[in-house]
Amino acid sequence: MKILMKQTTSTIFLVIFSLLLILFISCIDAQSCHPTGKLRGKKPPHGKCVNDPDCCKAGKFYETYTCSPSVTKHTKAKMTINNFEKGGDGGGPSECDNKYHSNNTPVVALSTGWYNKGKRCHKFINIQYKGKSVKAKVVDECDSTLGCDEEHGFQPPCPNNVVDGSKAVWEALGIPKSDWGEAEVTWSDA
Numbered sequence: 001m002k003i004l005m006k007q008t009t010s011t012i013f014l015v016i017f018s019l020l021l022i023l024f025i026s027c028i029d030a031q032s033c034h035p036t037g038k039l040r041g042k043k044p045p046h047g048k049c050v051n052d053p054d055c056c057k058a059g060k061f062y063e064t065y066t067c068s069p070s071v072t073k074h075t076k077a078k079m080t081i082n083n084f085e086k087g088g089d090g091g092g093p094s095e096c097d098n099k100y101h102s103n104n105t106p107v108v109a110l111s112t113g114w115y116n117k118g119k120r121c122h123k124f125i126n127i128q129y130k131g132k133s134v135k136a137k138v139v140d141e142c143d144s145t146l147g148c149d150e151e152h153g154f155q156p157p158c159p160n161n162v163v164d165g166s167k168a169v170w171e172a173l174g175i176p177k178s179d180w181g182e183a184e185v186t187w188s189d190a
Helices: 002-030 112-118 167-172
Strands: 037-040 061-064 075-081 107-111 124-129 132-142 162-165 182-189
Touching: 075 167, 107 112, 107 124, 107 167, 112 132, 124 162, 132 162, 132 167, 162 167
Parallel strands: 075 162, 107 132
Antiparallel strands: 037 061, 075 182, 107 162, 124 132, 124 182
């Protein structure tokens, strides 16, 4: 009886220890990407803000990141909309090829960490939203390290979890135009 009780106690201890270890590792992984700094916003010169409601606010601090959450088969992200054409809210030409891209082509910009110093340039990702999926090409970085300047259209730094998609991406996912702007999606490398 004592041996059986001792084995049961050991088994319970191992199960609890394993669960705590898994929980600890999950917490470390989820928190592994912390802000790397803060950037103080400046008031944009009159008429220079690319997307007025989202422009940097003078004196406001914006967090910056050099990392993004880990990429999995179902990486959670905030999808935003971007105009990749010349004169669009994307600012200058795309980082990957120094060119502009048609909004009718499924292309994306990824947050700095996911962009990975250009290692995802011209590679495809799969984006999922409410049962629909689209394959899009990575052509640009959504800069999580800099912002509030002319080069970035006086926009704040990008959050570290953004997939910034062209009009074609939003249409392919069947998102009603009235809901365009921001959506919770998942993505993975194609």
